[in-house]
Amino acid sequence: MKKFINVTKNVALVLAASLTTTVSAYDMTDGRVKSDVNWENVPVVQKTLFFPGMITFDWINSPAHKGTTKPSFETKTCSNCHQGEEEGLGNLLIKNDRLDKVAGKPGSIAAEFQFANDSEYLYVKGTWETESPFPGRMHDMIILEDGKWTIIGGDKGKNPYTPIYEDRFSLMIDDGSVDQFAQQGCWMSCHRGERDIGQATKRDVSALPVIGKDGLGKNDIRKYLPDTRTERYGLNWDKLKTQKEIDQLKADGKFVDLMQWRSARSAPTGAADDGYVLEYRLNDSGKTVFTWNFDKKKGVPKYMFDKSVTGFYALDEADFTDLSKSIALIEGVNTMPYDASKIKDGQYLQGRINREGGGSASDNNEIASSWTDGKYTVIFKRKLDTGSPEDDKIMKVGGTYDFNIAIHDGMATTRYHFVTLPFTVGIGENSEGSVLSTTVK
Known part of the structure; x- marks a missing residue:
């Protein structure tokens, strides 16, 4: 265990010491940072995203939140009371x-x-x-030590001293079907009992209907909407409705x-979840x-790098800081089946592998992104009508939709992100909303 700790510390120190904001541009999508939009003609919306801490849906709607005493609290948005206070709240x-x-x-x-x-896509x-x-x-890097593969790193929330984790940019969208989302946004999905918020035990979660071992097969609580519980407010993570009732909510677009x-x-293949x-x-x-690699x-990797494509089978520490070197494993592009004889002790592989998706899960397959001089640029290109109303919110020109944006930055996940x-x-210009999308075609 001592050697494992030393290795992760070394990796983190190398990353921190060797990179500066003056490093040359690193293109996340191998030259595919392109767009169908002339962004110079599109207004810039400046927002401050803040750390939400332990604030949950049940707290916001409880007497502990002084906002609940204000007239018409049920119809007020968070912005009604807190617009301009984001930095102070954080x-x-x-x-x-x-x-x-x-x-x-x-x-x-x-x-x-x-x-x-345009008539077919929304760009963000x-x-x-x-x-x-x-x-x-x-993300989930693995290292070979004394002939044994070990996952190292982890996010800053659980491993604040030697984290190794990815960054994220997330969009949460509703079309008015979910009660209170327009007012309280992503807080509707954050509840006590979830990871890092009064975490429910694996044993208790596994025993639950619908999401436990006899349902989704989960052993933790992640984001959920209150309509899926028999009690809307309070500590309700274990109070699930029946599968039939939840299926009906899904069919109703809730x-x-x-x-x-x-x-x-996802960035190395120009994609997003x-x-x-x-x-x-x-x-x-x-x-x-x-998926997992x-x-x-x-206790072994599934794939390693194809040396005939990349020039190497595995990664060394120096490769982490060489931004001219592509280190993503992409299935069918730069991979080959794992061969233990080709890997040296002390080398690394990615614990996750990028791949081409399929079906509704692969709708976001034209996402441009780059990191240059300490700054990310990410461009979502999302079909207004994906053709999958059972999975997606179907949008249209002239419509108004409720948004929340989150950024996971600095190797953090779960509640340790920033939110609008x-x-x-x-x-479209003829629509209504606090932000208007510019029609470009």
């Missing part, structure tokens, strides 16, 4: 959180967004400076879209754009 919430002390995490970050559309561009002086190119660009697990939140945070139907039962207050986006 600083307040991070003050008593351990990440402020051990990892120097800021309470908020500034970001710029632009929204555009996000730009922000990274907390770390390098892009998150790695779920929210969740699309996540991941700097390690396509999922949704209902009784759990789930993927759309079909083949996801990434580690056989946990056998919920806001509305009107698609």
Whole structure:
């Protein structure tokens, strides 16, 4: 165990010391940072995203939240009371959180967004400076030590001293079907009992209907909407409705879209997750754009790099900081089956593998992204009508939709991200919304 700790410390120190914001441009998608939009003609929307701490849906709707005493609280949005207070809220919430002390995490970050559309697509561009002086190119890295493969790193929330994790840019969208989402946005999906928020035990979760071992097969609680529980407010993670009732909610469109660009697990193939939140945070139907490259039962990788394509079979520490070197494993592009004889002790492989998705889960397959001089630029290109109303929110020109944006920066996940207050986006100049998408074609 001592050697494992030393290895992860060495990796983190190399990353921190060797990279600066003056490093040459690193293109996440191998030259595919392109767009059908002339962004110079699209207004910039500046937003401050803040650290949400332990704030949950049940707290927001409880007497502990003074906002509940205000007239017409049920119809007020978070922005009605807190617009312009994001930086202060973030600083307040991070003050008593351990990440402020051990990892120097800021309470908020500034970001710029632009929204555009044509008759077929919605485009969302996000730009922000990274907390770390390098892009998150790695996720669940594995190292060979004394002939044994071990997963190293982890996110800053669980491993604040030697984290290795990816960055993310996420969009949560509703079309007005989910009660309270327009007012409280992504907080509707955050509840006590979830990971890092009064975590429910694996034993208790496994025993639950619908999401436990006899249902989805889960052993933790992740994002969910209150309509999927028999009690809407309070500590309700274990109070699930029946599968039949949840299926009806899905059929009625009472779920929210969740699309996540991941700097390690989707960016190398120009993709993003396509999922949704209902009784759990789930993927759309079909083949996801990434999967494990580690056989946990056998304790070995499934693939390594194809040397005839990349020039190497595995990674050395120096490769982590060489941004001219592509280190993503992409199935069928630069991979070959794992061969132990080709790997040296002390070398690394990615624990996850990028791949071409399929079905509804692969709708987001034209996502452009780059990291240059300490700044990310990510451009979502999302069909207004994906043809999958059972998984996605179907949008149209002239419509108004409720949004929440999250950025996972500085090798953090779960509640350790940054979020906007919920806001509305009107698609097209003749629509309504706090933000209007610019029609470009």
